[in-house]
Amino acid sequence: MKRSRRPSPQMVRVLQALAAEPARWRYGYDLGVEVQLKSGSLYPILVRLADRGWLEATWESGPAGKPPRHLYRLTAAGREQVAALAAVRVNAPPTSVVPRRQLTGT
Amino acid sequence: MIVLEVALILGSLAVGSSLVLRRRSAGRSSHPQSMDAPATLLTWAVGFLAADREQWGQAMLGELEHLEQRPTRWRFALGCLAATLLVPPGQGDARRLVGALVSAASLASAGLVSFALLRYPGIVTGLGTWLALTTFAAVLLGFTLFALLLVRRGAAAGLGLACGVAVAVVWIVVGVTVVNSAKARPVFSLLLLALPLAALVAGGAGTWHGRTGAAGRKTALLTGLVAGLVLFLVVAASTLLTAGGPYDAGLVRDFPTSGLPDLATYAVSDNLGTAMALLLFASTVTAVLGCAAASVIARLRRDRTAA
Numbered sequence: 001m002k003r004s005r006r007p008s009p010q011m012v013r014v015l016q017a018l019a020a021e022p023a024r025w026r027y028g029y030d031l032g033v034e035v036q037l038k039s040g041s042l043y044p045i046l047v048r049l050a051d052r053g054w055l056e057a058t059w060e061s062g063p064a065g066k067p068p069r070h071l072y073r074l075t076a077a078g079r080e081q082v083a084a085l086a087a088v089r090v091n092a093p094p095t096s097v098v099p100r101r102q103l104t105g106t
Numbered sequence: 107m108i109v110l111e112v113a114l115i116l117g118s119l120a121v122g123s124s125l126v127l128r129r130r131s132a133g134r135s136s137h138p139q140s141m142d143a144p145a146t147l148l149t150w151a152v153g154f155l156a157a158d159r160e161q162w163g164q165a166m167l168g169e170l171e172h173l174e175q176r177p178t179r180w181r182f183a184l185g186c187l188a189a190t191l192l193v194p195p196g197q198g199d200a201r202r203l204v205g206a207l208v209s210a211a212s213l214a215s216a217g218l219v220s221f222a223l224l225r226y227p228g229i230v231t232g233l234g235t236w237l238a239l240t241t242f243a244a245v246l247l248g249f250t251l252f253a254l255l256l257v258r259r260g261a262a263a264g265l266g267l268a269c270g271v272a273v274a275v276v277w278i279v280v281g282v283t284v285v286n287s288a289k290a291r292p293v294f295s296l297l298l299l300a301l302p303l304a305a306l307v308a309g310g311a312g313t314w315h316g317r318t319g320a321a322g323r324k325t326a327l328l329t330g331l332v333a334g335l336v337l338f339l340v341v342a343a344s345t346l347l348t349a350g351g352p353y354d355a356g357l358v359r360d361f362p363t364s365g366l367p368d369l370a371t372y373a374v375s376d377n378l379g380t381a382m383a384l385l386l387f388a389s390t391v392t393a394v395l396g397c398a399a400a401s402v403i404a405r406l407r408r409d410r411t412a413a
Contacts, residue, residue: 028169029182039166039185044192047162051194057165062172069172070165 010037011045012085015054018074019082025058025071046072054078144183145170151187156258159193204263204328208253211335212246215385218342222374225346228367229375242382249389253331261324262315269308269325270332273392276304277337277384305329305392309399319404326396334389341381350374 007015013035018026032042049055056075059068074082141149148170152163166186173179219242223229230236257263280297287294305326312325350357350373357373366372 027172028165029173039169039182040188040192041185043162043166043186043189044194047159047193057161062168066171067164067168069168070161 228371266328269329273333274336305395306399309396322400330393338385345377
């Protein structure tokens with residue numbers, strides 16, 4: 001069984017963005033813009049989510065002359081994980097939060 | 107003679123690098139109609155992804171083709187270039203283990219040289235020494251990155267590691283035997299034939315295991331890297347343990363004109379230089395011969411299948 005590390009804050013942002021509309025398929029670029037992550041950060045996160053079974057992907061045929069696009073959404077396990085993360089945050093003692101500098105999207 | 111050796115080593119490295127860095131076949135999806143610079147860069151970069159990550163490369167390429175603005179395309183492509191390096195390797199604990207071992211071997215090699223410099227500070231005689239050490243550090247870094255890349259690109263990690271260690275053992279056994287016994291019994295010089303033979307066997311094993319010449323060549327390259335590192339570690343460690351000894355007559359004769367403070371410093375410096383040369387020479391010879399064997403055996407298999 002693969003060892004599963006705790007999700008990073010960036011991964012949590014991606015999970016939350018996908019969980020906002022769990023049934024909707026999302027494009028990678030649009031997701032990156034929404035969570036303000038560059039492609040260099042986003043795609044390794046998507047790969048890790050898929051490896052953990054929290055993310056499913058599909059292909060959408062593009063218009064003539066363009067390659068197909070990859071789409072993503074959470075699996076049932078991914079939705080459970082988001083719910084579990086939300087429960088942990090609700091139960092955690094309050095801590096002082098230092099706002100992190102926002103990354104610009106691609 | 108030295109120029110010839112350096113040319114042979116550099117030429118072999120160039121051939122080996124081009125074999126590994128060859129893009130995958132045009133059978134994969136490519137987008138000739140929109141191959142601007144960002145698309146060209148990203149197409150090249152996704153070639154570095156492991157075989158079981160290929161669909162993620164296609165995902166990035168597909169996404170790029172739907173971006174219109176040039177600055178946006180550049181930012182996306184450059185980000186994806188970083189992503190190809192950061193994407194975690196696929197299945198294969200062996201790959202991670204071999205990657206970790208090669209990294210550890212490189213660090214250990216650097217550590218041994220650092221220890222030698224601290225223990226024998228007289229080794230550093232001027233700018234030339236620092237240039238040599240910087241080059242050595244660059245070679246170690248290159249070896250590590252190259253090995254990690256090979257493992258990601260489908261080299262048989264476990265087989266490459268095992269063959270690399272085996273080739274290094276052959277070099278050590280043959281070297282010790284020939285040095286100690288060849289003068290008394292010249293027939294032992296024939297043992298030198300085991301050196302290229304070991305490399306050929308490693309290349310053949312890689313092709314047999316991976317079933318293609320490409321897989322065999324990648325494994326042969328990994329074998330070469332591992333063999334070079336193991337050889338360096340063994341020679342450098344034994345040098346430091348014995349303070350460069352035993353001191354042969356040639357060493358004692360040449361020491362007075364070396365400019366170094368004592369015989370031990372001279373011997374350690376000389377032996378470390380030999381170890382560094384072995385690192386390059388053994389890895390290059392093993393990789394080149396291994397790749398050649400991998401290609402020949404793949405060709406013979408194809409011909410036999412066709413017949």
